Amino acid sequence: MTYIARPKFHHPGLKKNDLGYTHRDYEGKISTLCAGCGHDSITASIIEACYELSIEPHRVAKISGIGCSSKTPDYFLGNSHGFNSVHGRMPSVLTGANLANRDLIYLGVSGDGDSASIGFGQFAHSIRRGVNMTYIVENNGVYGLTKGQFSATADRGSKSKKGVMNTDNAIDLVAIALQLGASFVARSFSGDKTQLVPLIAAAIRHKGASFIDVISPCIAFNNHAGSTKSFDYVREHNDAVNRLDVLTGRDPITVEYAPGTVQVVEQHDGTRLALRKIDADYDASDRLAAMTFLQKHAAKGQVVTGLLYVDPDAEDLHTHLDTVETPLNTLEAKDLCPGTAALEKINASLR
Amino acid sequence: MPDQSPISSVNDFVVRFANVNGSGSASANELFARSILRHGVPVSPRNIFPSNIQGLPTWYEVRVTEAGHLGARGGVDMMVAMNPQTWDKDVASIEPGGYLFYDSTKPMPSSKFRADINVIGVPLTAITNSTYTDPRQRQLFKNIIYLGALCALLDMDPKLVEQLIGEQYKSKEKLLSSNVHALHLGRDWALQNLKCPIGLQVKKSDKVGDRIFIEGNSAAALGAVYGGATVCAWYPITPSSSVAEAFTSHCKKLRHDPETGKAKYAIVQGEDELASIGIVIGASWNGARAFTATSGPGISLMTEFIGLSYFAEIPAVIMNIQRAGPSTGMPTRTQQCDIIACAYASHGDTKHVLLFPEDPAEAFEFAAQSFDLADRLQTMIFLMLDLDIGMNHRLCRPLKWDDARQYDRGKVMTAAMLDEPGRDFGRYLDVDGDGIPYRTYPGTHPTKGSFFTRGTSRDRYARYSEEGAVYADNMQRLVRKFETAQDLVPRPLQANAAKPTKYGVIYFGSTAPAMDEAIGLLEARGHQLDRMRIRAFPFHSSVASFIADHDFVYVVEQNRDAQLRQLIVNENGIDPVRLVPILHYDGTPITARFIANAIGDHQDHLKVTPLRKAVS
Ligand SMILES: Cc1ncc(C[n+]2csc(CCOP(=O)(O)OP(=O)(O)O)c2C)c(N)n1
Numbered sequence: 001m002t003y004i005a006r007p008k009f010h011h012p013g014l015k016k017n018d019l020g021y022t023h024r025d026y027e028g029k030i031s032t033l034c035a036g037c038g039h040d041s042i043t044a045s046i047i048e049a050c051y052e053l054s055i056e057p058h059r060v061a062k063i064s065g066i067g068c069s070s071k072t073p074d075y076f077l078g079n080s081h082g083f084n085s086v087h088g089r090m091p092s093v094l095t096g097a098n099l100a101n102r103d104l105i106y107l108g109v110s111g112d113g114d115s116a117s118i119g120f121g122q123f124a125h126s127i128r129r130g131v132n133m134t135y136i137v138e139n140n141g142v143y144g145l146t147k148g149q150f151s152a153t154a155d156r157g158s159k160s161k162k163g164v165m166n167t168d169n170a171i172d173l174v175a176i177a178l179q180l181g182a183s184f185v186a187r188s189f190s191g192d193k194t195q196l197v198p199l200i201a202a203a204i205r206h207k208g209a210s211f212i213d214v215i216s217p218c219i220a221f222n223n224h225a226g227s228t229k230s231f232d233y234v235r236e237h238n239d240a241v242n243r244l245d246v247l248t249g250r251d252p253i254t255v256e257y258a259p260g261t262v263q264v265v266e267q268h269d270g271t272r273l274a275l276r277k278i279d280a281d282y283d284a285s286d287r288l289a290a291m292t293f294l295q296k297h298a299a300k301g302q303v304v305t306g307l308l309y310v311d312p313d314a315e316d317l318h319t320h321l322d323t324v325e326t327p328l329n330t331l332e333a334k335d336l337c338p339g340t341a342a343l344e345k346i347n348a349s350l351r
Numbered sequence: 352m353p354d355q356s357p358i359s360s361v362n363d364f365v366v367r368f369a370n371v372n373g374s375g376s377a378s379a380n381e382l383f384a385r386s387i388l389r390h391g392v393p394v395s396p397r398n399i400f401p402s403n404i405q406g407l408p409t410w411y412e413v414r415v416t417e418a419g420h421l422g423a424r425g426g427v428d429m430m431v432a433m434n435p436q437t438w439d440k441d442v443a444s445i446e447p448g449g450y451l452f453y454d455s456t457k458p459m460p461s462s463k464f465r466a467d468i469n470v471i472g473v474p475l476t477a478i479t480n481s482t483y484t485d486p487r488q489r490q491l492f493k494n495i496i497y498l499g500a501l502c503a504l505l506d507m508d509p510k511l512v513e514q515l516i517g518e519q520y521k522s523k524e525k526l527l528s529s530n531v532h533a534l535h536l537g538r539d540w541a542l543q544n545l546k547c548p549i550g551l552q553v554k555k556s557d558k559v560g561d562r563i564f565i566e567g568n569s570a571a572a573l574g575a576v577y578g579g580a581t582v583c584a585w586y587p588i589t590p591s592s593s594v595a596e597a598f599t600s601h602c603k604k605l606r607h608d609p610e611t612g613k614a615k616y617a618i619v620q621g622e623d624e625l626a627s628i629g630i631v632i633g634a635s636w637n638g639a640r641a642f643t644a645t646s647g648p649g650i651s652l653m654t655e656f657i658g659l660s661y662f663a664e665i666p667a668v669i670m671n672i673q674r675a676g677p678s679t680g681m682p683t684r685t686q687q688c689d690i691i692a693c694a695y696a697s698h699g700d701t702k703h704v705l706l707f708p709e710d711p712a713e714a715f716e717f718a719a720q721s722f723d724l725a726d727r728l729q730t731m732i733f734l735m736l737d738l739d740i741g742m743n744h745r746l747c748r749p750l751k752w753d754d755a756r757q758y759d760r761g762k763v764m765t766a767a768m769l770d771e772p773g774r775d776f777g778r779y780l781d782v783d784g785d786g787i788p789y790r791t792y793p794g795t796h797p798t799k800g801s802f803f804t805r806g807t808s809r810d811r812y813a814r815y816s817e818e819g820a821v822y823a824d825n826m827q828r829l830v831r832k833f834e835t836a837q838d839l840v841p842r843p844l845q846a847n848a849a850k851p852t853k854y855g856v857i858y859f860g861s862t863a864p865a866m867d868e869a870i871g872l873l874e875a876r877g878h879q880l881d882r883m884r885i886r887a888f889p890f891h892s893s894v895a896s897f898i899a900d901h902d903f904v905y906v907v908e909q910n911r912d913a914q915l916r917q918l919i920v921n922e923n924g925i926d927p928v929r930l931v932p933i934l935h936y937d938g939t940p941i942t943a944r945f946i947a948n949a950i951g952d953h954q955d956h957l958k959v960t961p962l963r964k965a966v967s
């Protein structure tokens with residue numbers, strides 16, 4: 001939510017995509033998230049994916065809720081309209097926007113607090129309606145913006161920065177998206193650009209509800225492993241200001257690993273994440289198998305990443321509602337108003 | 352023989368049907384009301400029903416009123432008592448000299464009747480059972496049989512009822528003939544066994560004219576169709592569900608592309624009110640005309656989003672069909688009790704535009720207009736109906752539309768405008784001094800006019816800022832915009848008393864027909880009142896001058912806390928003593944009798960004990 005604009009200078013030698021746009025054309029304002037926040041890496045992947053797809057930036061509508069993650073739409077696609085709505089309600093706003101103009105690309109960005117707690121219902125219902133969108137959850141297991149409370153995706157038994165044990169079960173958004181009929185379901189890791197960029201690109205291309213859960217480490221509230229002395233900082237941190245005054249930045253975590261392998265990633269707080277990239281011969285067209293696969297590896301403490309399920313022939317909400325091809329927001333009085341003749345008939349039927 | 356002379360009246364009486372919810376009586380009762388209309392005699396019907404589907408008592412009241420009074424009158428001249436559960440209460444509510452119509456199949460002890468009323472027994476169950484064997488048929492045709500008996504008793508023309516049945520079952524020959532048969536069964540029995548007609552009679556007249564008979568919710572939904580709404584998101588709640596249901600059926604008939612058969616609208620039943628209003632806001636932000644319909648509890652849930660709409664300046668329309676609160680209150684009873692909740696909905700300093708239609712015709716007009724207003728003002732517009740207008744049929748002038756009318760999409764900058772040399776686009780720039788900035792729709796231009804919409808403070812160029820002066824500047828502009836709204840919303844209507852007077856009355860919405868009638872009753876008591884019907888908030892300047900021109904102004908409303916009065920006092924800085932609240936809030940529609948008594952008593956009191964200076 002920054003007001004710091006990026007300098008407009010373009011290096012003449014920058015690589016261009018099919019539309020003649022450079023990478024810079026897909027950037028937004030300068031991020032004010034903590035240095036090393038996984039969310040910034042996701043921003044970079046979104047920029048990369050849109051550049052590679054040669055999307056016209058202004059044909060994208062980027063919609064979010066409230067949270068550090070929800071701020072990120074300001075940091076990419078500076079020439080497109082953004083909407084920072086209210087906490088947890090991105091899905092309904094996006095649904096409405098999509099109904100109004102089916103011709104734009106809808107990118108919904110949310111956090112795990114935003115989507116798995118206050119907005120759990122909206123997440124579920126937008127998926128089950130098949131809204132044509134790319135719904136990205138930047139999942140860090142905590143509430144970043146309100147300073148580190150557990151979110152509903154935090155694992156049972158994990159400890160908060162203050163040392164409190166989480167006794168609630170975690171919600172696996174991917175499992176739920178599968179169950180609710182999302183026609184494109186993936187999980188990735190913010191630091192795995194090689195995997196994340198093509199996933200985002202494919203999700204954007206997919207017609208229907210695409211859901212990507214991206215594990216995204218939070219440097220500020222994931223840094224407490226056994227240590228009470230790690231960061232002694234003063235922090236103004238609310239919905240609006242996101243400036244970490246005294247916080248030692250970290251490098252974002254990055255990983256690269258081959259399909260079929262497991263990669264153990266150490267997070268900022270020292271906790272370990274076992275990422276399993278699905279095999280090249282994994283069958284992503286079988287929803288039931290995807291669910292089983294997910295559960296099987298979860299039991300081993302592994303987080304499965306990759307494209308878990310896709311239905312290439314999916315239908316979207318507009319198909320279900322059988323709406324006209326012309327965007328509803330371009331229809332005028334002559335298209336919409338039945339006129340006096342019809343009204344006369346109605347009047348006559350009411351006498 | 353009753354010890355009170357029977358009420359005798361032609362075309363001016365109240366019939367009330369007491370039924371059990373779920374007995375299928377509603378359509379027969381409505382048929383009764385429509386039949387009277389076909390005699391050229393105005394009616395004003397009211398549904399009184401419990402918040403329950405089956406088994407509980409329900410009443411349907413038809414006021415037959417040649418004079419055309421469309422408010423509730425109060426009192427019952429004839430009770431059609433079909434519900435044993437409410438028998439005692441129903442019998443007690445009949446006016447002295449009135450009539451009790453009941454099913455006399457089983458004998459009733461004389462203690463169950465009253466000496467001062469006329470009892471008319473028809474063995475409905477016996478007649479029904481001897482004709483029909485199927486239990487559902489028995490139940491449904493019993494209703495038509497009592498309708499037939501009433502035809503004879505009230506001297507109604509059975510041809511007109513048959514005609515209506517014919518229209519109802521146009522292509523269903525079997526249903527048509529069996530209904531007509533049942534009608535005549537009842538009528539013939541009454542003619543042969545009872546003294547017909549009774550003192551209450553329906554005589555043909557010509558007082559209906561070209562008026563139509565429609566529910567407010569259906570009219571409002573049609574207004575949304577005519578007003579160009581393409582997106583509707585809603586969540587079921589009484590008494591507003593029928594708005595969305597009517598919108599759906601109107602759209603199905605009127606809004607399909609003739610070539611492709613595809614829908615030029617999108618209707619979504621949200622998972623709750625939060626989603627409904629979110630969808631509406633998302634659609635409006637993206638340039639479609641969108642609305643939701645709800646009632647009090649829905650408004651409570653929507654308030655966070657309503658604040659976003661106000662601050663981020665996103666157009667939207669909410670139709671609030673008010674019911675009795677607080678909390679779940681009385682879900683199927685009417686009130687005008689969400690005035691304050693809507694006017695100032697959400698946290699922080701907010702103010703919203705409210706429209707108060709008086710009847711279905713105005714509900715149609717205001718609904719259509721609300722989309723123009725929302726786009727013009729880029730803010731939330733509340734169409735404030737209530738159960739009494741929304742769910743009851745009202746006689747009203749035919750709906751009108753001007754084919755030359757274009758939608759006012761407000762200040763929207765197009766790609767061509769953005770490209771004009773020297774043109775500056777700042778999402779929150781007050782270019783014209785009316786407080787209303789320009790907006791762009793997403794996707795308009797590759798490099799110009801995009802902005803970030805947010806609920807946090809920002810400067811005139813939509814750049815996030817918590818600078819105090821920037822915030823205050825924005826808040827001041829929003830006030831300016833609200834002032835602009837004053838002259839765009841429907842103005843209050845004023846009517847002067849026959850003779851000059853120091854007293855006035857302010858009223859609004861569904862109170863109007865009762866008020867129109869009450870004026871006559873008050874004149875008969877010797878009281879003259881100038882009147883003003885408020886049709887919108889923000890209040891036009893004439894509201895303050897009307898109050899200034901009178902010693903006292905009564906404010907008639909259907910809530911406990913005098914919410915409109917509070918709003919007037921608050922917004923116009925008026926001395927509250929000058930505004931006398933007249934409040935009706937038991938959930939039944941306000942009546943002319945109530946208003947005339949309350950104001951009349953106050954006026955009498957003023958005359959009898961004039962305010963004297965204290966003598967020391
Ligand atoms: C109705 C409401 N309740 C609470 C808040 C406070 N709030 C702001 S962001 C947030 C949680 C954000 O967590 P998450 O979505 O996981 O995003 P992160 O900051 O971790 O990226 C909360 C509770 C709010 N803005 N609105």
Ligand code: SF4
Nearest residue numbers: 034037068144218219
């Ligand atoms: S608090 Fe956490 S989630 Fe928020 S910006 Fe910092 S690192 Fe990212």
